[in-house]
Amino acid sequence: MINKFLLKEFGDRIRYLRTQENLSQEQLSYKTGFHRTYIGMIERAERNISLTNMAIFAKAFNLTLDELLKFDNAKKLLKKYELKAEG
Numbered sequence: 001m002i003n004k005f006l007l008k009e010f011g012d013r014i015r016y017l018r019t020q021e022n023l024s025q026e027q028l029s030y031k032t033g034f035h036r037t038y039i040g041m042i043e044r045a046e047r048n049i050s051l052t053n054m055a056i057f058a059k060a061f062n063l064t065l066d067e068l069l070k071f072d073n074a075k076k077l078l079k080k081y082e083l084k085a086e087g
Helices: 002-020 025-032 036-043 051-060 074-086
Strands: none
Touching (some): 025 036
16 A cells, blocks of 8 residues: 555656656656656556666656655655554
8 A cells, every 4th residue: 555655656746747847758758768658657656666767767857866756745645554554
Protein backbone atom coordinates (compact mmCIF):
# COMPACT_ATOMS: atom_id res chain seq x y z
CA MET A 1 0.00 0.00 0.00
CA ILE A 2 2.73 2.49 0.91
CA ASN A 3 4.65 1.59 -2.24
CA LYS A 4 1.63 2.50 -4.42
CA PHE A 5 1.29 5.77 -2.51
CA LEU A 6 4.92 6.69 -3.15
CA LEU A 7 4.71 5.77 -6.82
CA LYS A 8 1.56 7.87 -7.22
CA GLU A 9 3.11 10.86 -5.48
CA PHE A 10 6.22 10.62 -7.64
CA GLY A 11 4.20 10.21 -10.82
CA ASP A 12 2.04 13.20 -9.93
CA ARG A 13 5.19 15.23 -9.28
CA ILE A 14 6.66 14.32 -12.68
CA ARG A 15 3.41 15.19 -14.44
CA TYR A 16 3.18 18.50 -12.55
CA LEU A 17 6.75 19.49 -13.42
CA ARG A 18 6.32 18.41 -17.04
CA THR A 19 3.14 20.43 -17.49
CA GLN A 20 4.64 23.45 -15.71
CA GLU A 21 7.36 23.47 -18.34
CA ASN A 22 4.78 22.93 -21.11
CA LEU A 23 6.45 19.69 -22.14
CA SER A 24 4.71 16.77 -23.76
CA GLN A 25 5.71 13.27 -22.71
CA GLU A 26 7.48 13.04 -26.06
CA GLN A 27 9.51 16.20 -25.36
CA LEU A 28 10.41 14.95 -21.89
CA SER A 29 11.50 11.68 -23.44
CA TYR A 30 14.05 13.58 -25.55
CA LYS A 31 15.39 15.33 -22.45
CA THR A 32 15.67 12.13 -20.40
CA GLY A 33 16.35 9.45 -22.97
CA PHE A 34 13.38 7.47 -21.62
CA HIS A 35 10.69 6.15 -23.91
CA ARG A 36 7.45 8.15 -23.92
CA THR A 37 5.46 5.12 -22.74
CA TYR A 38 7.82 4.67 -19.76
CA ILE A 39 7.18 8.29 -18.75
CA GLY A 40 3.43 7.69 -19.01
CA MET A 41 3.71 4.58 -16.87
CA ILE A 42 5.69 6.52 -14.23
CA GLU A 43 3.09 9.30 -14.22
CA ARG A 44 0.29 6.74 -13.77
CA ALA A 45 2.20 4.90 -11.00
CA GLU A 46 2.33 1.72 -13.08
CA ARG A 47 6.11 1.27 -12.89
CA ASN A 48 8.63 1.32 -10.11
CA ILE A 49 11.57 3.65 -10.64
CA SER A 50 15.23 3.40 -9.72
CA LEU A 51 17.20 6.05 -7.93
CA THR A 52 19.32 6.45 -11.05
CA ASN A 53 16.24 7.21 -13.15
CA MET A 54 15.00 9.66 -10.53
CA ALA A 55 18.30 11.50 -10.86
CA ILE A 56 17.85 11.65 -14.65
CA PHE A 57 14.40 13.20 -14.19
CA ALA A 58 15.85 15.70 -11.70
CA LYS A 59 18.53 16.74 -14.19
CA ALA A 60 15.93 17.12 -16.96
CA PHE A 61 14.00 19.57 -14.76
CA ASN A 62 17.18 21.32 -13.51
CA LEU A 63 16.45 20.22 -9.95
CA THR A 64 18.43 18.43 -7.30
CA LEU A 65 17.17 14.99 -6.36
CA ASP A 66 16.08 16.46 -3.03
CA GLU A 67 14.00 19.12 -4.79
CA LEU A 68 12.46 16.54 -7.12
CA LEU A 69 11.31 14.42 -4.18
CA LYS A 70 9.49 17.21 -2.35
CA PHE A 71 5.84 16.19 -2.33
CA ASP A 72 3.25 18.71 -1.13
CA ASN A 73 1.06 16.31 0.81
CA ALA A 74 3.47 13.46 1.49
CA LYS A 75 3.82 13.95 5.25
CA LYS A 76 0.08 14.14 5.80
CA LEU A 77 -0.71 11.09 3.69
CA LEU A 78 2.21 9.07 5.02
CA LYS A 79 0.95 9.64 8.55
CA LYS A 80 -2.50 8.46 7.46
CA TYR A 81 -1.05 5.23 6.04
CA GLU A 82 1.06 4.66 9.16
CA LEU A 83 -2.03 5.00 11.34
CA LYS A 84 -3.92 2.48 9.18
CA ALA A 85 -1.03 0.03 9.46
CA GLU A 86 -0.96 0.33 13.25
CA GLY A 87 -4.65 -0.01 13.89
